[in-house]
Structures are given as structure tokens and as C-alpha cells.
Amino acid sequence: MLRFIGRRVVLMLLSLWVIATLTFVLMKCIPGDPFTSEKKYPPQTIANLKAEYGLDKSIPEQYVTYITNLAKFDLGFSINNTSRTVNEMLSDSFPVSAELGAYSVLLALCAGVLMGITAALWQNRLPDYVMMILAVIGISVPSFVLAPFLQKYFGLEWKILPLAGWGDPPQIILPAAALALGQVALIARLMRSSMLDVVTQDYIRTARAKGLPPWRVISRHTLRNAIIPVVTIMGPAIAAVLTGSFVIEKIFSIPGMGKYFVESITNRDYPVIMGTTIFYASFLIMMNLLVDLTYGWIDPRIKVGGREGR
Structure with missing residues (x-):
């Protein structure tokens, strides 16, 4: 039983890594970004917001940061609701x-x-x-x-x-x-x-x-x-x-x-x-x-x- 559960846990972690990677790639394939889609921000404000959320970095750097934070169970701050973290939103709504x-x-x-x-x-x-x-x-x-x-x-x-x-x-x-x-x-x-x-x-x-x-x-x-x-x-x-x-x-x-x-x-x-x-x-x-x-x-x-x- 313990060996079975151990194997399943390893497979679970592998599956979550694949899902997290695919989700990240798909998000990056969508044209535009959260700051230029419908909201009208000055260019300097957009640059500051991207730097705040790490979107000014290269894609590999963003991916490493994303996976590292995910391993720490840190899902980051919401862009639309800057006063709350995603962890708090999920803990309240789930x-x-x-x-x-x-x-x-x-x-x-x-x-x-x-x-x-x-x-x-x-x-x-x-x-x-x-x-x-x-x-x-x-x-x-x-x-x-x-x-x-x-x-x-x-x-x-x-x-x-x-x-x-x-x-x-x-x-x-x-x-x-x-x-x-x-x-x-x-x-x-x-x-x-x-x-x-x-x-x-x-x-x-x-x-x-x-x-x-x-x-x-x-x-x-x-x-x-x-x-x-x-x-x-x-x-x-x-x-x-x-x-x-x-x-x-x-x-x-x-x-x-x-x-x-x-x-x-x-x-x-x-x-x-x-x-x-x-x-x-x-x-x-x-x-x-x-x-x-x-x-x-x-x-x-x-x-x-x-x-x-x-």
C-alpha cells in the first residue's frame, strides 16, 4: 500500500509539473497582456507594472520564477485585485x-x-x-x-x-x-x-x-x-x-x-x-x-x- 501511494505521489508531482508548464506556455501564447488589452495606461505605467509582476523578464526567467514560487505554494498576487494574493482568494472561495x-x-x-x-x-x-x-x-x-x-x-x-x-x-x-x-x-x-x-x-x-x-x-x-x-x-x-x-x-x-x-x-x-x-x-x-x-x-x-x- 505504501509503495503504491509513493508511486502515485511521484506521478502526481510529475503530472502537476506538466500541467503547470503547459498552462504557462498557453498563457504566453495568448496575444497581448493584462495591461494593454483594454485598459489605457501610459507607457511608463505599463513598464512599471510589468516590472512589478516580472513580465519584463525573458520567458525562461519568468518560467523559472513561476515554477520556483509554485514549489513554495506561492501563487502570487492578483493583477486585477492587487490587494489580495491568489492563495487568499482560493482559500476564501474554495x-x-x-x-x-x-x-x-x-x-x-x-x-x-x-x-x-x-x-x-x-x-x-x-x-x-x-x-x-x-x-x-x-x-x-x-x-x-x-x-x-x-x-x-x-x-x-x-x-x-x-x-x-x-x-x-x-x-x-x-x-x-x-x-x-x-x-x-x-x-x-x-x-x-x-x-x-x-x-x-x-x-x-x-x-x-x-x-x-x-x-x-x-x-x-x-x-x-x-x-x-x-x-x-x-x-x-x-x-x-x-x-x-x-x-x-x-x-x-x-x-x-x-x-x-x-x-x-x-x-x-x-x-x-x-x-x-x-x-x-x-x-x-x-x-x-x-x-x-x-x-x-x-x-x-x-x-x-x-x-x-x-
């Missing part, structure tokens, strides 16, 4: 994004697993057709299209839930639902196909032949094995929820990472763009490692180190 993401993932997991089980148990019957139609709609409609739709009907027409904001429980429902719908559909389809595969296995027929109640066969034998493919996608799904929340947070005026990320792209705020990208990449890599470690807990036959038990 808990909000994480809370929204947690609600969305919990909703997606519960609803998706329930829909998949229902569709599998009533295969080729009305509940199956209804669940799969809902799943197709969920996959087809992006979250940023669903969000205004929910605001229009639940906020403006029916006045059931608030249009935007953050802090009160009712304000969480609409953005969490908008984020969760796509993942609900994906989990439901995957859970259905996995359930249909597991219920045909010999040990399920044996459990039924012993006279076990149907609910016990499903909960103790079928569900535990059928949910493994769902666990496989949970790492990327969690990261996708956080990424999707960048736009959703802007639509619902939520003070999360999305607010700073969208504004940084508009203003070409290099430190915020690169800092947010690295933070997101680190989170995604950590989620993938956590998913791999979860395999062994769900199914003891799976060995984390790569060896199959005999």
Missing part, C-alpha cells in the same frame, strides 16, 4: 465551491443510483423507459442551459426558490440541481447497465435460491458489486462538478472560485488563471487517488497495489 459541489455530488449519487436500480429492476417496462428518458435529457442539456430555465420557472414564475445568492438553504437548491443533472443521468445509465450485468451472475441466483428476501439480495449482494463502475467515475465527476460550477456560480451570483476564474479570463489575470488551473488539477489528481483507494474498501478482491488476491 469552501463555497466545495460546499456547492458536495451537495451536487450527493444529489447526483443518490438520485442516479436510485434511478439506475429502478430501471434495472423494471427492465423494458414503464419505470425503465421513464428513467432512461430522463437520463437522456440530463445528458443532452448542459448545466448552463438548465440554470436559466430553473431560475425562470422556480424563481420568476412560481416564486418558490430564490433566483440567486448564497448562504440560506433555499439558495442552494437551484444551483445544486443544475450542476447535478448531468451527473445524475450518467450515473443512472451506468448503474442500470452494471445492475443488469450483476443480476445474471451465479452468486445472485444462488442467493435467490437460498430464499433470501429480494431487498437483501439487492442491498448485500447486487448493489455492492454493481456500484464499482460508479465509483470509478466519481473522481472525474467530482472534478467536473467543480469545473461546471465556474459558470453556475456566475449565473447564481455565488462567491466561489467561478467568480474569480471567469473574471480572470476576461481581465487576463495570469496569476489567477494559472493558480486556479493548478489548484483544480491538484484536486482532480487527489480525487483519482482517493477513488483507487476506495476500490479495495468496496471490493476486497481488488488489490490496490495491482496484484490480484488468490
Whole structure:
């Protein structure tokens, strides 16, 4: 186990270095800079600002400084908001994004697993057709299209839930639902196909032949094995929820990472763009490692180190 985790940590650091390098190169390939795009500064002011942020140095020197500061967990100061560091902005905004993401993932997991089980148990019957139609709609409609739709009907027409904001429980429902719908559909389809595969296995027929109640066969034998493919996608799904929340947070005026990320792209705020990208990449890599470690807990036959038990 420790050797496996050690290898993964080395690969994680290598992956982060590659991502950081690519992000730096892409930022430098974009025409213009944060001081000459739309803001009208005198030439001397622009020169002073570039010197302040180290943009007057050569590209290799900027890269070395960037990687060195990154190794120290120093993401620098925001260009658009000079009074705050990127570390402070992320530490303030990430808990909000994480809370929204947690609600969305919990909703997606519960609803998706329930829909998949229902569709599998009533295969080729009305509940199956209804669940799969809902799943197709969920996959087809992006979250940023669903969000205004929910605001229009639940906020403006029916006045059931608030249009935007953050802090009160009712304000969480609409953005969490908008984020969760796509993942609900994906989990439901995957859970259905996995359930249909597991219920045909010999040990399920044996459990039924012993006279076990149907609910016990499903909960103790079928569900535990059928949910493994769902666990496989949970790492990327969690990261996708956080990424999707960048736009959703802007639509619902939520003070999360999305607010700073969208504004940084508009203003070409290099430190915020690169800092947010690295933070997101680190989170995604950590989620993938956590998913791999979860395999062994769900199914003891799976060995984390790569060896199959005999």
C-alpha cells in the first residue's frame, strides 16, 4: 500500500509539473497582456507594472520564477485585485465551491443510483423507459442551459426558490440541481447497465435460491458489486462538478472560485488563471487517488497495489 501511494505521489508531482508548464506556455501564447488589452495606461505605467509582476523578464526567467514560487505554494498576487494574493482568494472561495459541489455530488449519487436500480429492476417496462428518458435529457442539456430555465420557472414564475445568492438553504437548491443533472443521468445509465450485468451472475441466483428476501439480495449482494463502475467515475465527476460550477456560480451570483476564474479570463489575470488551473488539477489528481483507494474498501478482491488476491 505504501509503495503504491509513493508511486502515485511521484506521478502526481510529475503530472502537476506538466500541467503547470503547459498552462504557462498557453498563457504566453495568448496575444497581448493584462495591461494593454483594454485598459489605457501610459507607457511608463505599463513598464512599471510589468516590472512589478516580472513580465519584463525573458520567458525562461519568468518560467523559472513561476515554477520556483509554485514549489513554495506561492501563487502570487492578483493583477486585477492587487490587494489580495491568489492563495487568499482560493482559500476564501474554495469552501463555497466545495460546499456547492458536495451537495451536487450527493444529489447526483443518490438520485442516479436510485434511478439506475429502478430501471434495472423494471427492465423494458414503464419505470425503465421513464428513467432512461430522463437520463437522456440530463445528458443532452448542459448545466448552463438548465440554470436559466430553473431560475425562470422556480424563481420568476412560481416564486418558490430564490433566483440567486448564497448562504440560506433555499439558495442552494437551484444551483445544486443544475450542476447535478448531468451527473445524475450518467450515473443512472451506468448503474442500470452494471445492475443488469450483476443480476445474471451465479452468486445472485444462488442467493435467490437460498430464499433470501429480494431487498437483501439487492442491498448485500447486487448493489455492492454493481456500484464499482460508479465509483470509478466519481473522481472525474467530482472534478467536473467543480469545473461546471465556474459558470453556475456566475449565473447564481455565488462567491466561489467561478467568480474569480471567469473574471480572470476576461481581465487576463495570469496569476489567477494559472493558480486556479493548478489548484483544480491538484484536486482532480487527489480525487483519482482517493477513488483507487476506495476500490479495495468496496471490493476486497481488488488489490490496490495491482496484484490480484488468490
